[in-house]
Amino acid sequence: MLCIGVVLGKPEMYAQSPLPYDFSALEPSIDEQTMRLHHGTHAAGYFRRMSATLDGLTGDAADMSLEELFGALASMELPEAAAKSLRNDGGGHWNHELFWKVMSPTGSQKDMSPALKARILKAFGSVEGLKKEFLDAAKGVFGSGWAWLCVDPATGGLLVTSTPNQDNPLMEGLVSTVCEPILGVDVWEHGYYLKYQAGRGDYLEAFWGIINWQQVSENFLTAFSR
């Protein structure tokens, strides 16, 4: 099954990770107030609502990991409210847990592993080619959503995709492209509006400069070694 190391099994699922850096650490790319609101209010809300939903699950679903639930959401019989919450709140929690970890105050392409870099060159021609495709996908999200760099489980190759709302590429049957995310960017306005207003492109350029390529390389290794 598909899963990456962001949420591992049930006990860890019931936690919202603290940021791996200070709220102000991503300044000036992402401002402190945005990070406080984003982590402490928006992401905390997804986590709280998801936890309540998970607590109420019964039968087989009660023993499934969040990734397993994502994969089965479209096919398993769940009460409508629970299915909706797992998609929106569960997706919201999982997506943000990845997002915090793929940023770093000292983000640097020098930390990209040779294995990941080789795979990027194969898929996109160059790191600049990936940047263009990834940022174009993020700019092209209508309304709120996410852009992703993913491992294609069928080929092991890399691809770029996007999802609306809090959908996640592991949600088989609900998303256009099922794949394993190793990098994601949040293009909900709550992630950038205070500093950038309508300037989504400026926010995305700034995001590109603070990507934690060491973490993305680890995510790639985890995905690829499965």
Ligand code: MN3
């Ligand atoms: Mn968000």
